[in-house]
Amino acid sequence: MLFKVEMKVNIPHDMPVDVAAGIKALEKAYAQELQRQGKWRHLWRVAGSYANVSIFDVADNAELQELISGLPLFPYMDISVAPLCRHPSSIHADDR
Numbered sequence: 001m002l003f004k005v006e007m008k009v010n011i012p013h014d015m016p017v018d019v020a021a022g023i024k025a026l027e028k029a030y031a032q033e034l035q036r037q038g039k040w041r042h043l044w045r046v047a048g049s050y051a052n053v054s055i056f057d058v059a060d061n062a063e064l065q066e067l068i069s070g071l072p073l074f075p076y077m078d079i080s081v082a083p084l085c086r087h088p089s090s091i092h093a094d095d096r
């Protein structure tokens with residue numbers, strides 16, 4: 001199942017820089033591993049903001065919840081999720 005996930009990062013201003021850097025490094029490793037597994041299909045920065053738009057390819061809602069709640073930045077993000085399905089005009093056979 002494909003999901004569009006929007007994440008807006010809100011790191012508290014009083015978080016020490018080294019603590020924030022550590023969480024961001026963990027987030028990067030976590031995100032890159034999920035990309036290698038094919039579960040995090042797209043990761044795009046929203047220009048001009050500390051936010052991203054992502055496409056996840058997971059088995060079901062429960063797996064999406066598990067992966068998203070495991071994000072090291074999860075406590076510091078506003079997240080919105082939308083389920084996707086194939087558009088009838090899409091020419092891409094891998095769109096599901």
Ligand SMILES: O=C(O)CC1=CCC(=O)O1
Nearest residue numbers: 009027028031050051052
């Ligand atoms: O910087 C972000 O948009 C938050 C984030 C998600 C995956 C990652 O590496 O950073």
